[in-house]
Amino acid sequence: MSQKPAAQISRKTLAIKRTDGEPLLRTDLQYDVLHNIFTDDHAVFTDPHQTLHGDPAGTKVCFRDLYVNAIMRSPKATKVLREKMQDVPTFATDFAMLALLTNVGRINTTMSFFPEMKTAIRTYHPIPALQRTAGNLQDAPRIKHILKACILDEEEGKNAPSTPSDILSRSSAGQIPSTTITNLIFVMANFSAPLGQSHFPEDLEFLDLFLPVKISSASRARAFLWLCYHFLEAPSLDQDDDYDADGSAQPNPFSEQRSPGRLPPLIRLTPEEYVLENQDSEAEKELGVKLVEQRAGILKNHTAKGHLDVVGDDDDKASVASEPKPKGRRGAAASLNKAASAKEKKTAADKTRRERLKKVKAEKEAPLSAPPSFDDDERGGFPPEKQRNQYPALLSNERQYPTEAPQHVRRQGAPRHASSQTPEPPSHRPHPYLPYKHYNGRHSRSRNPRPAAPPRSMLQQTWHVVTHSDPLVDSDDEFADEHVRHDYIQRLQLLTRLQQQRFPDEEPSPQMDVDSGSVTPTYRRPFV
Structure with a gap:
């Protein structure tokens, strides 16, 4: 039995801790408590849906049918799971028992219960006492999603009640049931200590009903059902309360006759009596070893x-x-x-x-994240060797440009680069846009090796233009720059190539005004 005050019980010790592949035994599950809860035949709970047996909504059912039907009605429950629970009642009961442990937080969301599990973020654990059939018990995260999705029709799109007082106010106002059974259990687990202060003895709280404590399993199951009826159907009243004045109030069916408005007594066990509960059978032990193998x-x-x-x-x-x-x-x-x-x-x-x-x-x-800086000199050279090593992605596709602009497009009086400058060796890959040559008014691509290029790549030229150009200055004034002129030539060649691909039967006639330095491509048909 837990000897700690309610306020000192840590939620961290609630979840079952086992290594990967280790079976969960009856003492881990407190199976006798689950068995007494799900075998109780008091049909006193209002089912908000059509029952498992086809009765209309509002019919009174036992806890087992109420809980199983809530799982099957969940939007997160798969079709395979619903059909399996409907066809095999034993599997439905076993799955509901495991879901109840997940509902109160006893099963950690890192646990999985089917041997085909592949993910490495969860641990596999066979449960011989709950694997009496061949059904898939899935894993704790999926089970929790199923339980979280169980809501009433009037709670659709709204927040479900999240405190015991909210749930009691609904039941007192005549809203029966006040919420879903799964949401009620989530709320009671979250408010375990306050429930212990209001209903349990001093050294116990709500979650102790599912922990290995030296209290009889039958009395713990009865206390749990008493709380469910108290919050879902009607608050339990003491003998001193005038609940029979109009004959509308009903006593809690799980109460003692001597104290109908109080939690039924929890029976303490001796160490010898405690050992006799939650005993695994030999068949279950053998099944555990078989599932591990x-x-x-x-x-x-x-x-x-x-x-x-x-x-x-x-x-x-x-x-x-x-x-x-x-x-x-x-x-x-x-x-x-x-x-x-x-x-x-x-x-x-x-x-x-x-x-x-x-x-x-x-x-x-x-x-x-750190663009390179290039020297702003007349040569427009590459960055130093240290920067070339630091930015290999920017300099891996450098193209070599001629040191001088072609003679037929260079404006008279345009400055030349110093003859002492050594051009970079040409790339082995042919340039995709070689300059055109004039043959009787027609253009053809030159097959001669392209001349040496100025040591400034297209990326360097773009960076130079962005950082050093004045957007208010006429673009023709910038043509005095050798690199700008070469950039214009490349653009013209690209437009010409695209025009030829679009209209292969018509050839463009690029023209350049050498005096003004402007390049104007003209076509027989407007380029689209």
């Missing part, structure tokens, strides 16, 4: 196919599967330890791979 075989098969290998370098690869396991309990325990070790190796390899990817990404994004 089944999981180990699935891991081995997936590893052989490469499904669970870590993506990364050859020296960082690790597998989450373990070696073939010997049969028996000791063999199963050894296989679980190996699986846990393999999982740790996989996590470390994933971390290393992510760090390498971040490093590569940072190197690729470095030129964008």
Whole structure:
């Protein structure tokens, strides 16, 4: 029995803590409490939907039918799950028991309960007491999504009540049921300590009903059902209250006759009596070992196919599967330890791979976050060697341009570059836009090697224009710059090439006014 005051009970100790592959036994689940809750046959709860047996909404049902029907009506429940729960009542009860533990926070959202699970962010745990059929118990996150989606029709698009007082005010006002059974349990778990102060003995609170405490399972189940009826149907009244004055109020069916308005007493157990509860049968123990071995075989098969290998370098690869396991309990325990070790190796390899990817990404994004600065001299040279190494992405596709503009497009009196300047060697890749030559009024592409180019790439020229040009100055005045003129020539050649692709039967006639330095492409047909 918990000996801590209600205010000192930590929610961190509520969830079950087990290693990967370790079965959840009856004592972990407090199975006898679940069994008494779901086998109670008091049909006193109002079902807001059509019942499992086809009765209309508003029919009184037992807790088991109310809870199972709420799960099946959830929008997040899959069609396969609904059909399985409808066709196999035993599976529906087992799944509902697991859902109730998830509802109160006893099952951690990192747990999974089907052996085919592949993700490395959850741990697999067989539950022999709740796997009496071949149904898939899914995993805790999916179960929690199903429970969260259970709402009443009048709560659609609105916030469901989130405190015990809100729920009590609804039931007192005649709204029956006051909320869904799943939302009520979420609220009671969140307000476990206040409920303990108002209804439980001094050393207990609501969540203690599902923890391994030395209190009989039958009395804990009865106390839980009493609270559900108290909040969903009608607040329980003391004998001193005049609830029978008009004959409308009904006593809580789970109360003691001597105190109908109070929580039924919780029966304490001796250590000997406590040991007799929640005992796993031999068949369940054997089933647990069998499910662990089944999981180990699935891991081995997936590893052989490469499904669970870590993506990364050859020296960082690790597998989450373990070696073939010997049969028996000791063999199963050894296989679980190996699986846990393999999982740790996989996590470390994933971390290393992510760090390498971040490093590569940072190197690729470095030129964008810190653009290079180029020398603003007449030569327009490349950045120094240090900057060339720092920004390889910007300088990897440099193109070599002629030191001088072509003779037939250079304006008279235009300055030439110093003859002492050494041009960069031409690229091995032919330039896509070679200058045209005039042959009897027609143009053809020159097949001669293109001349040496000025040592300024297109990116450098663009950066120079953006940082040094005055947008208010006429563009013709900028033509005195050798690089600007060469940039115009390239644009003209690109337009000419596009025109030829669009109208192959008609040839453009680019013209240049040498005196003014302007280039005007003219076509027989307007370029679109």
